[in-house]
Amino acid sequence: MAGSALRRLMAEYKQLTLNPPEGIIAGPINEENFFEWEALITGPEGTCFEGGVFPAKLVFPSDYPLSPPKMQFTCEMFHPNIYADGRVCISILHAPGDDPMGYESSAERWSPVQSVEKILLSVVSMLAEPNDESGANVDAAKMWREDRNEFNRIAEKIVRKTLGLS
């Protein structure tokens, strides 16, 4: 019998393949290693990221689901809650112990109830509604607050880039 983490990841993969949520594709990069996944997220409609397809990498710890995975966009991103290197900063990806921004209540943190699907859906909603209080990318947060047009322009540029149009 394989380890519990592996079994759970396989179950989640099966679930995601059978009932894929809209606009999200995810699965292991290589089926020999279920602890590294690749995900494709389409930008939510009606937002400045609409139409974009954003690739991201998910790395799971060996004690998943007790600890959260790490998620990192592998394309260029400009968003208040995404670090310049692509790492995603949302509360459900943080273990209850650590609080990098010092504002998250433990109720919105990681727990084994969360899943890849929920993470990706949260990321989609994060793309639609940035939380400008947690400044993973301070420039983006500032621009989102003060100069929305410029922000939209940059976002559109990124969308075009992910589609290979520019």
Place this chain on the structure above:
Amino acid sequence: MRAASITFISLALTSAVVGNAFYHKKQFYPSVVYITKSNPSMAVIYIQALVVVVLMGKLMQKVFFGQLRAAEFEHLADRSWYAVTETCLAFTLFRDDFAPRFVAQFILLLFLKAFHWLAEDRVDFMERSPIISWIFHLRVISLMFVLSILDLYFVNHAYESTVSGGASAQIVFGFEYMILLMIVVNIGIKYVLHTIDLNSENPWDNKAVFLLYTEVVMGLFKVVLYFTFLIIMVRIFTLPLFLFRPMYYTLRSFRKAINDVILSRRAIRNMNTLYPDATPEELSAADNVCIICREEMLTASKKLPCNHIFHTSCLRSWFQRQQTCPTCRLNILRIPGERNTAANPAAGAEAQAPHAPDVPPVPHPGLQNPFVNGVFPGMFPFWQQQFNLQPPNPLPNQPHHPPGHPPQQEPSTSSGSASGPQPGLNAMPPPFPPMPPGFGLPFFYPPFPPTPMPPPFGIPPPMPPPGLAHLNDEELQRMECAAREGIAARLQCLQNIQQLLDAAVLLMQQYSNAAATAATNLVHVPLVPQMPTASAAPTAATPTSSTSSSSSNASATIPSSQPSSSTNRNTPANVKTHSSEVPSSSRSEELKASTDVKISPRSEGTPDSTATSSSPSVATGLSREQDEIRRRRLQKFSGNPEPLD
């Protein structure tokens, strides 16, 4: 590409140097001497040697690992960097015997270290991949074998060279290889555990625990090794700077391992004590997928106070990290405490529940009852009630006792006996906790037919607490598990009774002594005339149905308590002070009861009398008319002093 060109250049340089030497010297030996004498040639040779070692390493890696994964490569690069820095630090320490041979040994050590790290990563990878081929096993096993042989050899080599040649840099090597050997052992244990897990049909829940303890034990070994080495190095050479980083990491991981073990143990303890197993009905009622592992729960599941159900093993690993419910984040550590304090009345009732039914320890209350009711009224509330309910109760002045009240007499009883100068009685245990009000009410017995006592202990069956509805499953289970406590309570109760009997006999003796010797002292005390005959006489003619079967047991129990009671004699003054502290009526009742105690074994022919006469003595918080009745009765008794005089 770059590696290939470096290899090629170094090969070309080496051939050039060697060819040049041969071209000049024509013979083997002179050309070797020529090369070794020339620094540039030696540099080329060293570079060539390094390249050869790297190539060997690549070959070994191909053989034992195949293609390295990206994560493994990253890991390797990180660790190599640290290892190289530490090696350079170690060089500074041994700069005196800095020699090519020494450098070669360090490089070899580095290489072996790299293989150990890779082996560790590989074995960890076993948990991550669904496909583990036989070639993987073959590679890991042979690699571990080779590595352990090499480590052993080098440890041995270092040991022998140290023993023969004294302390040198060989100590460092010996120590490093010891650490590497530890790592191999650790990897081996992990590999075995993973393999067992992979080959078993069912999930192996305890694997995590085994891994945890392996971690602790190996960590301990490593810490001990590092400290020994540090001490040796400080004594022989100087402070080994290169040692501090690995030592720090080892200490840190050891501390973490211990912490994990503690947390895990606590989690297991909590799991076993605080939370009930989920019943099959609960499992089938709910959607029975464990939210942690997303698998069905068929067995071994636990239910949290918030009614969420999880696999026991899943919950245990989660509780190791966090003490909250995974689903609703209820803090499960705070809940039990809250429940204990908030539900205190209920908890108190619960705690009493196992006691109460078990308290009456003897099968024949007909005889025991008087002692109980008179001397230690709080002890057997049920009996009391049981006797009150007896229909053929002949005494006209029989007071009707509210069952919850008798404990009020306890203080006077215990203080009366404990404050006297009787060493034996000072050790009297604290009186039984009073029953919670209202607790006695629900248990009543049907009117007593001739053989009323239920076997085997003649105790009332465990009565339901006032309404089972408000108890949750856990509390009910706890009540079920109270059999052992019940037995303990019975034993305790028997001891209490014995001590009470002793006390009663003592008191009785004091009274009789006082009455016989110092009648003048006692004249003004209303209790004077209460001699055995006085109290027994009026009641002797009133047998009750319940006491007919009682005498044999009583005579077995009571005489045992008598020998110890013979020595101490309280002064009458002492008695007086006590009697003045309490309302005279209740006090006298109590004392009268103790006289009954004294009597019963002696007057074998009339055991019934004690049973019935004692019942009035329990009364305390009573209505006025009951008080009135008792007072009249007292007067009757005290007005009958003839036998005394």
